[in-house]
Amino acid sequence: MKNWIRQSKINHIRIKMLGLLASCAIGFTAFAQELDVGLQAYLDGDYETVLNEFIPLADQGNDIAQLFLGGLYEFGNGVTQNYGEAAKWYQMAAIQGNADGQYNLGWLYEQGQGVTQNYGEAAKWYQMAAVQGNALAQLGLGVSYSEGRGVKQNYSEAAKWTQMSAEQGIATAQFNMGILYENGWGVTQNYGKATNWYQLAAKQGNALAQYNVGVSYAEGRGVPLNYGEAAKWFQMAAEQGIARAQFNLGVIYEKGRSVTQNYVKAANLYQLAAVQGIAEAQYNLGLLYSEGLGVTQNYVESAKWYQMAAEQGDARAQYNLGIFYIKGQGVPENYVRAHVWFNLAAALGSHYGIDSSAREIAEELMTPGQLAEAQRIAARWQPGTSLEYWE
DSSP states (O other): OOOOOOOOOOOOOOOOOOOOOOTTTTTOOOTHHHHHHHHHHHTTTOHHHHHHHHHHHHHHOOOOHHHHHHHHHHTTTSSSHHHHHHHHHHHHHHHHHHHHHHHHHHHHHHHSSSSOOHHHHHHHHHHHTTTTTOHEEEEEEEEHHHHHHSSOOHHHHHHHHHHHHHHHTOOHHHHHHHHHHHHHHSSOOOOOHHHHHHHHHHHTTOOHHHHHHHHHHTSSSSSSSHHHHHHHHHHHHTTTHHHHHHHHHHHHHHHHHSOOOHHHHHHHHHHHHHTTTTTHHHHEEEEEEEHTSSSOOOOHHHHHHHHHHHTTTOOHHHHHHHHHHHSSSSSOOOOHHHHHHHHHHHOOOGGGGOOOOHHHHHHHHHHHHHHHHHHHHHOOTTTOOHHHHHH
16 A cells, blocks of 8 residues: 655746845946845835836846846736736846846746747756856756757756756755756766755755655665655655655555554545545545544445546556445445446556456346446546546
8 A cells, every 4th residue: 555656857946036135236336326225125025116216227227127127027016917028127137147137038938928938048048047157047957958948858968057056055956956866867876866965955845855855765765764764754745735745654654664553644644645636545545434444434435535546547446446336335336337447457457466356256247238338338438537427
């Protein structure tokens, strides 16, 4: 009843930040007073003053003022949100070499906000900002190379730029470095380094990194196997809503691995993951309701959760739901549906030891017409659909 599955997709983020405010006015003698007033107003949330101070400066070509006006329009602070206006001001700042403006303009091109979506333009502006040391642009450029968006896919380049961002403390970049090391993409595969990067991101609160650290400890990959540590990191990720973490923590509580066995906690955690669509959690929750572990025994509830998992293609849930239909347990007796679920389970569940024997028993109880109907439904059924749809 366990299945550790890692989060393994490279991520990109948008941070609602227009640069390091403390350093924006350094080195500016012209407009220094106006910049100081505008920056302080921005920190105070006084966007009317920001506009009054920065519009004249921006019109005179000040890239810091242009950058901040772009931010006000992008996020709708003090003005009606307008991505086109945001792109206009960011571009003015960007062509003057403002790294934050370049990054922000790249983001708008990547998302297709205020401009026609263009991954090549996004990567171009990320590159300009990244070579100036902009950590978020380095992250974005790393993602572009990893996914081959706007540039030719190149994991070595992805690793190079992602590491630059990660070394500046960007948690998502640290998480992405973990993904690269775990899979050996652009770097030599190294589970220990992967876990180290995950931990750096996890300590900053990155939920997916916390989840992957938990998986590392649960599998003993890159670190010594330690279910207590796994539970700690899964708990952190679970509290942030990561469904797989909720499921895995439920497994640990159900099995009592380095924690006191607790079926109630297991059931609660499975429920949290199950409502997010995790088929294994739906199956495990159905099993707990069937056996009355951590919950009051309830075959109707059990059948409900089995059905959710079965419709996602979980062979164990399909088999158990077939048993319920044969017995009329939690559902009305229905030999046709029982046969369909047994048939599907036999096709999908050989690695669980599920064979055709249950289906053959059901056939002995069925008329030729029922058997033909069951075979017709099974042949047409698609994962993600109910049997009722095909009946």
